[in-house]
Every structure is written in structure tokens, then in C-alpha cells.
Amino acid sequence: MYRRGGAFTRGFRVISGAVLITWLVLPLIPLGIWSFARGWYFPDLLPRNWSLKAWEYTFSDTAGVIECLWLTIFISLAATILSIIVGVPAGRALGLYRFRGKELVELMILAPTIVPGIAVVLGIHSVFITLGLNNTVTGVIVVHLIPTLPYMVLVMSGIFANYDPSFEAQARSLGASALKTFWYITIPAIMPGIIVGGLFAFLVSWSQYILTLLIGGGKVVTLPLLLFNFATSSRNDITGAIGMIYILPGILILLMTARHLSGRSSAVGGFGTI
Amino acid sequence: MTQVSLRDLTKVYQGEFEPSLDRLSLEIDSGELAALLGPSGCGKTTTMKMIAGLLEPTSGDVQFDGRSILHEKPEKRGVVMVFQNYLLFPYMSVAENIGFGLKMRKVGKLETSRRVGEMLDLVKLPDLGNRRPSELSGGQQQRVALARALIVEPDVLLLDEPLSNLDAHLRFEMRDLIRGLQQELGITTIFVTHDQEEAVVLADKVALILDGRLKQYAGAEEFYNRPVDEATARFFGGQNFVAGSSDGSRFESALGSLDLPEGAASGKGKLTFRPENVRIGDSASATNRMTASLAEKLFMGTQTRLKLRIGGELIDAIANPNEVAEFSKGDEIEISLPPSSLWVLAN
Numbered sequence: 254m255y256r257r258g259g260a261f262t263r264g265f266r267v268i269s270g271a272v273l274i275t276w277l278v279l280p281l282i283p284l285g286i287w288s289f290a291r292g293w294y295f296p297d298l299l300p301r302n303w304s305l306k307a308w309e310y311t312f313s314d315t316a317g318v319i320e321c322l323w324l325t326i327f328i329s330l331a332a333t334i335l336s337i338i339v340g341v342p343a344g345r346a347l348g349l350y351r352f353r354g355k356e357l358v359e360l361m362i363l364a365p366t367i368v369p370g371i372a373v374v375l376g377i378h379s380v381f382i383t384l385g386l387n388n389t390v391t392g393v394i395v396v397h398l399i400p401t402l403p404y405m406v407l408v409m410s411g412i413f414a415n416y417d418p419s420f421e422a423q424a425r426s427l428g429a430s431a432l433k434t435f436w437y438i439t440i441p442a443i444m445p446g447i448i449v450g451g452l453f454a455f456l457v458s459w460s461q462y463i464l465t466l467l468i469g470g471g472k473v474v475t476l477p478l479l480l481f482n483f484a485t486s487s488r489n490d491i492t493g494a495i496g497m498i499y500i501l502p503g504i505l506i507l508l509m510t511a512r513h514l515s516g517r518s519s520a521v522g523g524f525g526t527i
Numbered sequence: 528m529t530q531v532s533l534r535d536l537t538k539v540y541q542g543e544f545e546p547s548l549d550r551l552s553l554e555i556d557s558g559e560l561a562a563l564l565g566p567s568g569c570g571k572t573t574t575m576k577m578i579a580g581l582l583e584p585t586s587g588d589v590q591f592d593g594r595s596i597l598h599e600k601p602e603k604r605g606v607v608m609v610f611q612n613y614l615l616f617p618y619m620s621v622a623e624n625i626g627f628g629l630k631m632r633k634v635g636k637l638e639t640s641r642r643v644g645e646m647l648d649l650v651k652l653p654d655l656g657n658r659r660p661s662e663l664s665g666g667q668q669q670r671v672a673l674a675r676a677l678i679v680e681p682d683v684l685l686l687d688e689p690l691s692n693l694d695a696h697l698r699f700e701m702r703d704l705i706r707g708l709q710q711e712l713g714i715t716t717i718f719v720t721h722d723q724e725e726a727v728v729l730a731d732k733v734a735l736i737l738d739g740r741l742k743q744y745a746g747a748e749e750f751y752n753r754p755v756d757e758a759t760a761r762f763f764g765g766q767n768f769v770a771g772s773s774d775g776s777r778f779e780s781a782l783g784s785l786d787l788p789e790g791a792a793s794g795k796g797k798l799t800f801r802p803e804n805v806r807i808g809d810s811a812s813a814t815n816r817m818t819a820s821l822a823e824k825l826f827m828g829t830q831t832r833l834k835l836r837i838g839g840e841l842i843d844a845i846a847n848p849n850e851v852a853e854f855s856k857g858d859e860i861e862i863s864l865p866p867s868s869l870w871v872l873a874n
Contacts, residue, residue: 417614419610419612419614420614420616422576422579422581422601422608422610423608423610423614423616424616424627424631425580425581425600425601425602426579426580426581426601426602426606426607426608427602427607427627427628427631427675427676427679428602428607428628428631428632428679429602429627429631430600430602430631433631437616437627438616441618442618
């Protein structure tokens with residue numbers, strides 16, 4: 254996008270890169286150091302003693318971190334799969350078709366990214382009581398869909414805005430059933446969107462705190478909740494170790510998809526018009 | 528071999544009042560190559576999609592061999608449509624594209640690869656099976672699209688503007704290929720085009736559709752010599768329309784009193800004749816002789832276009848450049864209109 258350009262755009266790129274690193278990478282360094290520290294006090298620049306104690310504890314049976322990690326992975330995967338199942342048809346409708354009330358639907362889908370989760374979740378909490386979903390893993394998965402779906406739908410509608418449905422008509426005409434057409438024609442065409450949207454959904458679910466806390470009612474403990482427990486109990490070394498595990502998917506996903514997220518073949522097109 | 532009938536086929540798109548296609552009735556005989564001809568937006572692609580099952584008609588019926596197929600799903604109709612932009616699946620090789628229809632019919636791998644090979648030979652692309660569609664030229668892509676349609680041995684083949692995306696020299700090659708394959712395989716074929724020349728050179732019969740209505744359905748020559756009305760004649764390059772009245776044997780107009788062929792319509796109307804049928808030069812024995820003054824002369828290489836003024840009427844003529852070389856603007860020229868070339872459009 255900004256491959257060519259004057260000194261201004263070049264300067265802007267350097268500054269934005271610096272800001273990005275200051276905000277995203279620098280805060281992680283002390284966290285990483287903490288996980289190997291044994292006594293790190295002001296005004297020392299580095300800890301006096303190094304240790305693997307925090308990591309040993311993190312991977313021990315008594316800590317429950319591993320159990321919690323599996324649960325978090327399960328919840329995030331489930332929320333991702335559900336987001337794909339709902340987001341693909343929704344994205345298709347918004348990206349491909351014009352219909353009455355489309356702007357309203359777009360707004361409703363985007364709303365959760367604007368309205369604070371805590372405002373919504375109190376209402377959901379009372380609805381979930383009648384459904385018996387509070388304090389259950391199912392309830393947590395369902396409530397995670399509120400923040401994950403907008404990303405999925407946004408990405409998919411961008412994909413479908415550049416999608417030619419005539420390929421499907423051609424496949425039908427050549428003898429493919431509706432299901433086979435979806436499998437052989439549609440899926441390969443929208444795969445980049447499913448991957449990018451799915452990764453977004455996974456990360457958003459992975460990092461949910463408030464929604465999990467309120468709907469899970471303390472019975473469903475995911476990694477962010479555990480992390481928060483340790484962070485507030487002044488165990489900086491264990492917080493550091495869990496924090497490292499916690500940010501791992503984000504870094505992996507970023508490395509895997511950096512190519513898809515920028516440049517000409519960007520899969521993130523939003524609603525195509527935004 | 529399948530005979531296709533369209534019965535009062537009508538399509539009104541949602542939110543529109545005017546039908547895009549208005550009560551189209553056509554019979555396309557088994558093994559025939561028919562053209563749906565009309566300007567863009569006249570409803571011809573709509574018709575095609577309704578035959579293919581990709582669009583639901585508002586009313587009317589599509590019948591194959593007298594049996595309605597409207598309730599059949601597109602993949603069960605035995606119809607294959609080849610789209611204008613070919614729509615080769617980009618994630619598949621050329622061979623996989625061609626074999627797609629067989630894969631959907633659960634034909635075995637060996638059999639599929641044998642028949643794909645045959646098809647590649649048939650469309651004269653024997654060595655391109657492993658290429659990606661994006662590596663092919665437009666003409667090659669079209670051949671692949673054609674092979675992909677023919678491999679499933681459809682009862683009815685639909686082609687959307689088959690020649691319009693091709694260069695001039697490729698068009699003739701492709702026309703011969705389509706015509707040859709169609710004759711060889713005897714598949715009832717319908718194609719749409721906006722180009723009257725394309726319709727004429729390719730089709731056995733042409734259906735002219737203007738504003739969603741069928742104007743005329745006939746062999747190509749009929750459109751030149753016996754058009755049903757002025758709009759039809761104009762679509763086929765007709766230029767000369769002279770108002771007057773006919774009594775069935777003579778036509779009275781600004782051109783004078785002209786002899787008509789047998790069976791001409793009578794009453795008030797318009798006389799029409801093709802520019803290329805205007806005879807130039809003095810021939811004492813000719814009927815319908817008259818003197819015209821040359822108002823304009825345009826040399827076009829293989830032919831020369833003339834505008835002639837006769838009794839206040841301006842008529843178009845096309846002549847052999849050598850025949851009219853001696854004439855220049857303002858000259859008086861003897862011309863004649865052979866009765867067999869005249870056609871009366873009654874009001």
C-alpha cells in the first residue's frame with residue numbers, strides 16, 4: 254500500500270512501527286524476565302537470582318494450569334467453530350446480497366465491538382439463569398460468540414464481496430449437488446477468510462475475561478482468569494510464566510498470518526465498503 | 528437427442544414491474560443449433576438460466592421432449608450451461624476442470640482420465656491437462672469450458688455469448704469447432720448472442736428477442752429478406768424504409784409505383800429492401816427502374832456505401848467499388864429494385 258511515497262509517509266511508517274513495538278513488545282519483556290526471576294527488587298535492572306521454580310510450579314499437577322489450558326483451548330476452539338458456522342452464511346448474505354434492513358443488521362453485528370461487554374452481560378446473565386447456562390462451559394462458549402462473531406462476519410463479508418457466485422451456478426450445471434458445490438467450489442474460494450476470521454475468533458475468545466468471569470461464575474476457570482488470580486496475589490514469577498503461555502497463540506497466529514493481513518491480497522476487507 | 532419447448536416463459540424480477548422476459552414460446556428441434564439474439568438486457572441470458580434451472584420462471588414452462596422439467600434440480604436436468612466468462616475453477620488444473628462433471632457423477636478415476644484425454648484431443652488442446660486455467664489464453668479457456676460441458680454428454684447445451692470474448696481470427700476457428708462438434712454429437716444447442724453476424728453464421732434458426740418479447744423465430748435468411756417489422760429489419764442492418772401503400776401487387780410511394788413480388792402484404796405500410804440489393808447502372812430490361820442522384824459515397828474497401836436521393840427519399844445502397852468508381856457526388860444514376868428483393872411491412 255505504502256510501498257512508494259515521500260518522506261512524510263516514510264516517517265509516518267517509522268513512527269507507527271516504533272509505537273507498535275513500544276506498546277506491544279516492550280511490556281512483554283519484564284513479564285518474560287519475571288518468569289525466570291527469584292527476587293527482583295527496585296532499583297535493580299535485572300533480578301539478583303535466576304530460577305526455573307515458577308515454570309516448575311506452572312507445569313506441576315497441583316497448580317492446575319495445564320488443566321486450565323486445555324479447557325481454554327476447548328472453549329476457544331468451540332467458539333471458533335461456532336463462529337465459522339454462523340459467520341460464513343451471515344458474511345455471504347452481507348457481502349453478496351442487497352436486502353432491506355442490511356445496514357441495521359450490519360450495525361447489530363458490529364455493536365458488540367462498540368458496546369462494553371459488561372453492559373450486555375448483565376442482561377445475558379439473567380436470561381442464562383432461565384436457560385440454566387450460567388456456571389457452565391456451554392454458557393461460556395455461547396457468550397464468547399458475542400465478541401467473536403463480529404470479527405468472523407466482518408472478514409467473511411469482505412471475502413464474499415469479492416466472490417463470484419456464478420462459479421456455483423456453473424458447478425450445479427455440471428451436475429454437482431448443492432452440498433458438493435459448497436464443498437468443492439465455495440469452500441476452497443473462501444478458505445483464506447475462514448482461516449483469518451477463525452484465528453481472530455480464536456484469539457478474541459482466548460482473551461475473554463469479563464464474560465467468562467460473569468457467566469462462568471468462577472466455576473469455569475480459563476487462562477485469563479487464572480492469570481488474574483496470580484497477578485493479584487503478587488506472585489509475579491508465576492504470573493510471568495502463565496503470561497508467557499497465554500500470549501503464545503497470539504504470537505504464533507501473528508507469525509502465521511502476517512502475510513494474509515496486509516498487502517494486496519489482504520483477506521480483511523470488512524464489509525467491502527467500510 | 529432432445530427437443531426443447533419453451534411455453535409462454537415469463538420472468539418478472541423482484542421489485543420490477545416490466546417483465547424481463549414476456550411470454551416467450553419457442554420450439555427447438557432435436558439436434559438443432561438455435562440462437563437467442565438480442566441487445567444486452569433483452570432477457571436472453573435470463574431465458575438461458577431458466578432452462579438451466581439456475582433461475583425460477585415467474586410463469587410458463589420449459590419442456591424437454593414434451594415433459595416439463597421445471598421441478599427438476601439444475602444438476603438433474605441434463606443441461607449444461609457454458610458461461611460467457613468461461614468460469615474455469617481456478618483451484619483445479621485443466622484436466623480436473625474437464626473431469627469435474629464426471630467426478631460429480633462418481634465415474635472412476637481411470638475412466639475419467641481416459642475421457643478427459645479424449646476431450647482434450649477433441650478441442651485440440653492435447654498437452655495442456657496439467658496447466659492451471661490462469662495460464663491459458665482466452666481461446667484456450669473457452670475450449671476447456673466447452674470440453675468440460677461436453678464430457679458429461681448433456682442432452683441440451685447452452686452457450687452464453689460463445690464468440691464475443693474472442694479475437695476476430697479466433698472467432699472463425701471457434702465457430703467451426705462449435706458447429707463441427709455440435710453436428711458430430713447431435714446435441715440440441717441453444718446459444719445467446721447480441722451479435723447478429725454471430726447468430727447468422729452459427730445457428731440453424733435464430734430467435735430475435737427485443738425488449739423481452741420474441742420478434743421472429745426463423746432461419747437466418749428470413750431476417751434479411753422477410754423481417755416481421757421495422758425493428759427486426761433494423762437489427763439486421765436494414766436501412767431502407769419507405770412509407771406508402773400496397774395493393775398486393777404494386778407499392779405507391781415517393782419512389783413511384785413499384786412492382787411487388789407475389790404474396791406481398793397489402794394496405795398502408797412501409798417498403799423495405801436491403802442496401803446490397805439495390806442494382807446500380809443502366810439496364811433497360813430491368814423492372815422498377817428509376818433515376819437517383821448520388822448524395823454521398825463512402826469507400827469501405829471491399830464495398831462502397833452510397834446514399835441515393837429519389838423523389839425526396841434518401842435510400843442506402845451497397846455496391847461493388849469497381850461498378851461505382853466512375854460516379855461522384857451529385858451524379859444522376861440509373862438504379863433498379865428487383866421485385867424479389869422488395870418486402871412490404873404492413874402497419
